[in-house]
Amino acid sequence: MRTTMQANVFHGINDIRGDTVPKPSAGPGEALLRITATTICGTDLHIVRGEYPVKPGLIIGHEPVGVIEELGAGVALMERSRP
Ligand SMILES: [Zn+2]
Numbered sequence: 001m002r003t004t005m006q007a008n009v010f011h012g013i014n015d016i017r018g019d020t021v022p023k024p025s026a027g028p029g030e031a032l033l034r035i036t037a038t039t040i041c042g043t044d045l046h047i048v049r050g051e052y053p054v055k056p057g058l059i060i061g062h063e064p065v066g067v068i069e070e071l072g073a074g075v076a077l078m079e080r081s082r083p
Contacts, residue, residue: 007059013050016060026072033066 002023009019026032041063046052054060071077 008061010047010054010058010060011056014048016048021059026070026075028073029075030072031068031075032070032072033064034069035064035066037066038064 004020005023006018007021009017009021011017024032038061040061043052043062044060047054047058047060068077
């Protein structure tokens, strides 16, 4: 079982790096996804340019598509009926 993952980490203005970081686990009410595709949105660009201040160390990117790897307490998958 993997204990680390790759992540885009903000280190400073115009300094984003692909780092190896500890893999989180799903807490209550959360789901852990294995990201299979993602994109960059305007908020990410504002962060990189320093126009939207964040603390160094923040993992950026919030437009993912992925596969559920783990569900936290209180989270259940819903059956989806087909049309
Ligand atoms: Zn966005």
